[in-house]
Structure formats: structure tokens, C-alpha cells
Amino acid sequence: MANINTSKFADQTYDAIVIGSGISGGWAAKEFCEKGLKTLVLERGRNVEHLKDYPTATKNPWDFPHRGRLTQELREENPIASRCYAFKEDATHFFVKDQEHPYVQEKPFDWIRGYQVGGKSLMWARQTQRWSKYDFEGPARDGFAVDWPIRYEDIAPWYSHVERFVGISGNKDGVDTLPDGEFLPPWEMNVVEKAIRKRIVETYQDRHVVIGRCAHLTKPEEIHHQQGRGQCQARTMCQRGCPYGGYFSSNSSTLPWAAKTGNLTLRPDSVVHSILYDEQKGKAAGVRVVDAHTKEVTEYFARIIFVNAAALNTNLILLNSTSSRFPNGLGNDNGLLGKYVAFHNYRGSLSASMEGYEDSYYYGRRPCAVMMPNFRNVHRQETDFLRGYMVFYSAGRGRAGAGPNGEQLGAAYKDALSEPGGWGIYMMMQGETIPKESNYVSLSTTEKDAWGVPLLKVSVGYDDNDEKSLKDFLVQGAEMLDKAGCKNIHANDSKQAPGLDIHEMGGVRMGHDPKTSLLNKYNQLHACQNVFVTDGACMTSTGTQNPSLTYMALTARAVDYAVSELKKGNLQV
Secondary structure: OOOOOOOOOOOEEEEEEEOOOOOOHHHHHHHHHOOOOOOOEEOOOOOOOOOOOOOOOOOOOHHHOOOOOHHHHHHHHHOOOHOOOOOOOOHHHOOOOOOOOOOOOOOOOOOOOOOOOOOOHHHHOOOOOOOOOHHHHHHHHHOOOOOOOOOOOHHHHHHHHHHHOEEEEEOOOOOOOOOOOOOEOOOOOOHHHHHHHHHHHHOOOOOOOEOEOOOOOOOHHHHHHOOOOOOOOOOOOHHHHOOOOOOOOHHHHHHHHHOOOOOEEEOEEEEEEEEEEOOOOOEEEEEEEOOOOOOEEEEEEEEEEOOOOOOHHHHHHHOOOOOOOOOOOOOOOOOOEEEEEEEEEOEEEEEEEOOOOOOOOOOOOOOOOOEEOOOOOOHHHHHOOOOOOOEEEEEEEEEEOOOOOOOOOOOHHHHOOOOOOEEEEEEEEEEEEOOOOOOOOEEEEEEEOOOOOOOEEEEOOOOHHHHHHHHHHHHHHHHHHHHHOOOEEEEEEEEOOEEEEEOOOEEOOOOOOOOOOOEEOEEEOOOOOOOOOOOOOOOOOOOOOOOOOHHHHHHHHHHHHHHHHHOOOOOOO
């Protein structure tokens, strides 16, 4: 058990403070505590303990008053949160409701949040891929954003470090655009997915199709048993919290591991107002916290501060951390804090059917799709848009849904419902967007939240590059499905607002030059060297892969560096 600090009289000085307990914050806590540092983790939401606080984890569909669906009232009260695929009756308790922490949309943006111990690691989609060398080289090669201060070789050992502990299922495919990792046994494609893969790779020399890689324990190893985690049961009820620990979350993995060291203090219900800056010493001294319920203000102090509040809240905290030295936000000498926010373009999808294969089915509910790493503008610029997109697809069989003559009433319809229907295919894009100064967040000068913190203003939108990338995916996706033998191919543009991808990144980007970036190659603020940012806010570009594995690897790497610097006396306050 972690020491739960709720007393204003408790010791308020630590070796390290971590703001946020989600995927990256949990990793920071684990690494600091293992290295012997007394670590305070601040979480603005309530405490959630593994197993104990998953109230819907083992319920049957009939145990829910609305069989898992949202009421009309709940949808109307939460037009933003209810757009998320996981915001269902079995998991609404893990989501921030629209009125609980409002923000200002200068452009439409769906900000999906989870304020509790564990953050969004309880509801994430768990897809985990390494970036390739092409992703880190892309901005410099193509002339957008700024050059990453690291390359694949710098982070590769840390990917391995994280993967072994987390437990990543996948296959070693030997694809340089999607590097292999330290994998548990992979999930298996079904017969139709294999058929589509075969036809695509036979037709296109530049396209690879692999089974998804995800943070699920297909065959737990000793390190996972030591964490108290068990094998994934393929229930696809992950948004409820997993009682088996079959998928990775801070609650089932990193935070309990940190607690076992005796070095962890966890303080939930702690809204971080700002980071305190010591003008004389030229370093951050600590953190000002507002109690979520009583509104009482407390200050905590440490030699190292890691900001892992999730991308937009990390920007908010730093922007609100003003002083005589930093009147525009901590570390913001160049005026770029909050700017160059980017995300993933999820708007494009296709559906299709496949004839035949009616003698085949599949087992379980696999927690990943089939993946196709980016094949656009990988080695050189070759289209009229920058960068590219990753492709995911899956095939499955639903119920027949009608009797032999199309009837939807009576005994024949009832009998038909007990039999599987034909094969359907779903394909989607995950497109890289280009960081731009015009995509930014800032603080309201007129409105504050319930804890006295200015509301965040979000001005993030699509551009012409996104429209061209979307169009290309829809054309290429339809062509691939057609060549694979699919029928009834339909393209769709969801026109969803940015944010619903839940992959917002940037605003506190890494770079070589303090004039054009906020963080150095170790995620350390150029202008305040005992403050580090290792969540999505630090990203210089977005790549096309899911980002969480990269956040975890960057965090472990930054903690290692920070502790080394601390021992040298370079981070003393």
C-alpha cells in the first residue's frame, strides 16, 4: 500500500514530486521509488485502488439498468464525453463529465479526460508500437516543426526496459518502419484477415501487414506475476478496469510496484495550481496544491519535479506557473509554451463485406486489430501532403439479423439470430498531423474553474494537409479492399473534432535550441533544469503510431538522467 497523504500536517518535503498518476506519471513514480527517492505523486482526482474500485468489472449485461447503454439525459449532459467509444454505462465513473472541469473551445475540440488515480491508463485502448527512425528523422528531413533532439537509437533501450515490465503482445515482423520489441506471444489473425493480408502484400511491395501490438498479457512472465497480474481473458471489458491485471495500467502495475519500496506517497484529490519558482536559486522549489474538496491550499517541496498531468493539463499548469522570472509561464522564455499542439487524424474509415469463408469462425474477443505501418512519405516526399497514416483493420461476423427471406419478425428471424452472418470488414486511419503555431492552448483571462485556476482555451483544428491525407487514405483503403476481394465498400468521413482521438500532443516540445523548444533531449526544461515533462506535451511531432509506449520510454529515460544529475549535485534547490 502507498502512503496516502491527506493530512496538512504531514511532512511536505520530498526528493521528487510527480504531477499526475496516469501512464507516464506512474512510470515516473516507479522509477524514482526504485532508485531510492522519496516520491510524492499528486493526483487531482479520487483514489482508485486495483480490484477494490472497479465496481462494474464482473457485472453481466443484465446487471446494468440500461444494459450498458447511456440514457438520453446523460448524453445531453455530456455531449463531449459521450462521443468517446468507451463512455458507456459500465465506465462513466472513470470519465470527467463535461461540467466537472469546463474549458473554452475557440475551435471545436473534444477533450476526453480521466481524473482519478491511474488517470486514463484505466480506459486507454492499450495499443503500443515503437516509433521508427523515420519518425524521429521526419521533421528535420521534411522541414516542419523542429528537429527531434533524439533518434531511435537513443530510446530503443528504454522501449525494451518498458516493454519487459508492461507486457506487450506482438510478433517479430522485421519491418523497419515498425521496429520489433520485447514481445509476449501475439494474438492471431482470423481467416479473413489473413486472406486480406495475403492479397495486399502480394499486390503492394511497399506495404506490410502485421498483427496488432498491445499491452495485454497473453502469457505472463515472472515479472508480471510479481506485480500480481494474470493472463488477459479477452473479455474486451477493459474500460471497466481489469480485475485480472491482464492489461497494463498504473493501478495494477507501476503504482503498486512503487509502493512496495516504501518510498511512495500518493496524494489524491490534489489539484495542482502551479509550480513554485525560487527566484534566488533559479530553480523550481515545489508545487502549490488546492484540495479538490475543501479548496485548502498546501505547498509541497522537492528537488525534482516531473509534470505528467496529460498533455493539455500539463500545458495549463506550466502556463499558470508565473513569477517575476517567468511572467508568461514556467520556462516560457521564447513564448512557445502552449503552441504547436498536434493530434492524430481519425476521421477516415471504410466498411466492406467478404463473400465465402462461412465455414470459419474465431475464438474470444481479441483486444487488437491488424496493423499496416505508414507507407506514405516514409523515405522521401512523394505525395502532395506531408507525412502519412497508419492503417488498422479487422474482420468479424455478426448475427445474421434476418430470416432466409429477409423477414425480421417471427420464428425464422429468431432462428437466424442464433447463427453468424457474413463477414464484415472495418478499416480506419490514424493520421499524423503537422504541429503548427496556430494550433495552441492558452489561459482564459476572465474565467476560472472551481479551484481558482484559469480555464484552458483550446484553439486546435484541421488544415489542408489533414484533408489531403484523409482523401488519400480513403482512396488507397478502398483500392486495397477491392484488390483483396472485398465487396460493398463504403468510405466514411466522421468529421469528428480533434481531441476524440485522445492523442493530443505538444505545447512543451523537445528540441535542440532553447529559442525554438521548451525541453532538451532529456525532457528537461531549458530554462528551469529541475523540472521535466514526459507526457504527451513533450512531443515534437506525432508520428503515426499510438504514442503511449513512447511516453513511458521517455519517462524512464528522463528519470534515469534526473537521478544521475541529482547525485552530481546539479539539481539541488
